[in-house]
Amino acid sequence: MTHPARESQARRLAAELRLDRIVLDPAPALGPSPLRTALAAWGSIPADCTHQLLVQDDIAAPASLLGLLPAVVERHPDSVLVFYANWDSRNGAMTRLAALAGAAWASAVPEEYTPTLAVVLPAALAREYVSGVSAEGNGTDDEALAAFLRATGRSARVSVPNLVEHLGDESLVGNGIQGIRRSACCLPEPRAADRLAHGWTLDHVEFLPYMRFQLAHLLVDIVQEGRHRREHLRWQDALAAEDQLTRQLSEHAQAGRRTVEYARTAALFGSGFADELWIHCLLIGWQLGRISDRRVAVGLGGGDTAVRRLIRERALATIGPAALPPERRGALTPDERELLTRFAERGVATWRPSVALA
Known part of the structure; x- marks a missing residue:
């Protein structure tokens, strides 16, 4: 998913990762809207797909990312799978705790936004999300997804390590004030990714x-x-x-x-x-x-x-x-x-x- 201002950047990333399509903000004249663009992307899933990976345009990821997902999805077929957590977020803190404990996944913190730089949703859940969320107003895609998951009694899993890194410190929607926004624990290599298909999840801590x-x-x-x-x-x-x-x-x-x-x-x-x-x-x-x-x-x-x-x-x-x-x-x-x-x-x-x- 991308905005016309970053379309060339998105096309390079899609080529690197061998992704099959790019979804542009459907109404850029109204001002950048990650939520509007995300809903358009989640709404574009082909009928015969079981899951969709959606990435934003300002990430770095291993070229093998797409090939790693089938085994991971088979292990967690009904889960929302997140492959990045901001290093100064509570999801980032949970990711680090899981990494230090030896876990392969961390349950996302439900009270916080769901990181959406790189996410896999089951297709049925994505359709439910699109039908139940409005793109009107000033909502963001990460807050909207978190609210949807809370309302439906679900939670996301964050990969440990993260396979995706955020690039730069610019933002089309004002997040540049946060400075550089790096992963809490990024290791984008196959040896680490193999753990995601076999390792345990750190679910809940008091x-x-x-x-x-x-x-x-x-x-x-x-x-x-x-x-x-x-x-x-x-x-x-x-x-x-x-x-x-x-x-x-x-x-x-x-x-x-x-x-x-x-x-x-x-x-x-x-x-x-x-x-x-x-x-x-x-x-x-x-x-x-x-x-x-x-x-x-x-x-x-x-x-x-x-x-x-x-x-x-x-x-x-x-x-x-x-x-x-x-x-x-x-x-x-x-x-x-x-x-x-x-x-x-x-x-x-x-x-x-x-x-x-x-």
Whole structure:
């Protein structure tokens, strides 16, 4: 799917990926509308197709992408499959957590937009979506798809690793203010993609650590008087009733301030940022321990592999840059990126050394 302003770019991508058609915004004179264009694309599925892959025009993807999909679709025939998650989104945080836990898929965060740079929908679901969503107004395709999935009791799966990367920092609909928007964990190679047809899915976590506005947060499940809800809270508020947990977190945070990685990060980006990022990484390590304990308890433990270590390294490498202000992310030097990767590695491993990289 594309806009006339990017048609030549879209045609190059379609040729690279061997895609069978391009859908242009059907009413570009009204102003760019990803939702209008997406609905036109989803509405163009041939009658004999079971699934459709839809990609946007500003991505990079492996030439083998189309060939990888049949095995993946066979494994998850009724699922919405997403192959990119923005590195500073909650879906990005869930993707990284799944990557570090060794999963091949992550359930998308239902409260957030559904990433739509590269999506596979079952044809029947796509037709239901097109018939039930209006292209009028100022809606976006990612928010509209998320709302549709929530309303119909469905959720998407995000590939781990992502197979698609977002290119550039321009946007026809005003997203350029977010700066560069990279994948949370991109590894577009067949060895990684093979996992998607066989690996397990990280479905649900009670606490999802994520960063927002350079501050550590948790998406928390709360059950009160038999009713279930999810809240987005600063970590102090989320853990206010957990005295022992908060005390352990504080002890690990104090120890972190004595590390070389912390000192260098604080000098470059400020001690406030270093504190929040360290807390965030500690919480990831703590949650990974909970996931590991749960999987071992049901007999789903497993050894590491070279590919898994590479995926985890890619995930660790985006934790720090994604937490920075948008204007700072694109200006990082290679040495700064390496520092933030090692900072994240050490922080994640501190609470549960068993999840450190081999």
